[in-house]
Amino acid sequence: MELNQAKDFMIIQNEIILKKKMKNMSLNIKKIGIIGAGFMGRQIANWAALHNYTIHIYDIDSEVLEDAKGFITKALKRKHEEHVITKVKYFNILESALKDVELVIEAVSEDLNIKKKLFSQIEDYVSEDTIIATNSSSFPVSKIEDSVQRKERVLNLHFYAPINVRPMVDIMRGTQTSDEVFETGKNWIESIECTPLILKKHSFGFLFNRIWRAVKRECLIMWADGIADIENIDEAWRIFTGMPMGPFTMMDGIGLDVIYNVESSYFKESKDPRDRPPDKLKKMVERSELGLKTGKGFYTYRKKKK
Ligand SMILES: NC(=O)c1ccc[n+]([C@@H]2O[C@H](COP(=O)([O-])OP(=O)(O)OC[C@H]3O[C@@H](n4cnc5c(N)ncnc54)[C@H](O)[C@@H]3O)[C@@H](O)[C@H]2O)c1
Incomplete structure (x- = not known):
């Protein structure tokens, strides 16, 4: 093998190792914090629990939280997945909900100020490595990211309802989202048997909504x-x-x-x-x-x- 060929070979090998490493990163996600237990939050919780993730779900409204518990428990029973019921835990204190989670998905009401305030609180309670995503239908995460320090760890993960009928998720970066975070997000979407809809650039309306x-x-x-x-x-x-x-x-x-x-x-x-x-x-x-x-x-x- 000539020197240049050997160099190319090494580069390709390193790329393969890096790709494998990045793919495995989604495996580091085990516990997910879902903020907002309304129409979308409860569906995401239910779907991710069915794919073996531990879920911590939080809502500011305890009645909504109780209702979400009924919805998720019933849905899991209908699927004969009773053993998963205990994987979903319900919280009315944000800090407790976010303890040790590796991924947070914010699914609260479509209000930019609420989302910004929440992102800043979330960052205070999670570890440096935690990924923080928004399920917003209209706000790119670049409009929310100013409220956090670790801008490289935020992204849009936008689900389509109902998830079991439309298993696809838009994934879009903020202005500083790292490749590692994006790749981990993409792998995580695949791990829950959804198709990632990858936005290579900022797009108002994401992929399919557009x-x-x-x-x-x-x-x-x-x-x-x-x-x-x-x-x-x-x-x-x-x-x-x-x-x-x-x-x-x-x-x-x-x-x-x-x-x-x-x-x-x-x-x-x-x-x-x-x-x-x-x-x-x-x-x-x-x-x-x-x-x-x-x-x-x-x-x-x-x-x-x-
Ligand atoms: N409805 C859809 O089809 C759909 C689809 C994709 C994405 N989305 C997006 O998902 C998000 C949620 O939408 P939804 O339809 O579930 O709304 P929803 O009104 O059903 O649920 C929102 C929940 O957020 C809670 N909430 C409000 N402020 C909060 C706070 N500070 N902390 C914790 N919880 C808080 C509310 O109590 C409510 O239960 C929105 O950003 C929306 O754009 C909605």
Whole structure:
């Protein structure tokens, strides 16, 4: 072997060793702190517990915490995974919840100030090596990271609900996230049998929400401008994609108030007039035509019999 070949060989070997080392780093995560036991926090807790992680879940509201306990216990029993129930522990004191955790996932209400305050508290209670992630749907971690010292240890881990139906997680860096933290995050996502959606650069709306946003925007424009009927657009989508539901049916399911708020936040960020949600949608929200949950949205729904 010539000297240069030997050098190349050594570099390749070192890269392989480094990659293996990084892959093993996710194995160092055993205990996870989940902050916020609402709609998402309890799902993440349940899913990670099913994948053999010990979970410490905390919420500021003890009633929510109790409710989450009922939800998780029932879900684990349904899966005949009763032995996992004791792997999930419930806390109403943040410091106790964060003792010895290697990964923290913040899943509290979508309020930047709450998240910033919480990140700074979390950093005070965890070890230097702990990774701190946010499940925020709209805030890049770069907007939160100012509140912590160890900016290299933060990242976005954004789940899609319901996790068992949509097992994928956006992973995005802050301005200083280290390669090791990013790689560990990616490996951890794989360890819970989810597909990592890797953002190579900062992206408002992450990976899939950005695609879904484009679909929603065009559908809403076609509807508001009277270009096509919602039934026809939904039908086209179903035929083309083979999916059971079209975009308007999906928006009704999510809630038109949520859709309006999300679209408004995209518009606020981009300032592109095409991103402005149609006034027609705003008027529907004002009339409480919010979709499935109020019985009327783009479509009309019969109330469920009690
Ligand atoms: N709902 C979704 O489909 C979805 C999907 C992906 C990501 N997200 C994101 O996940 C996060 C949580 O959303 P959600 O739908 O679960 O909301 P949620 O309202 O159901 O739950 C939020 C929980 O946070 C708790 N909380 C508020 N302040 C707190 C604090 N300081 N400390 C501890 N707990 C606190 C509340 O008591 C509540 O139980 C948000 O950032 C949201 O953008 C939501």
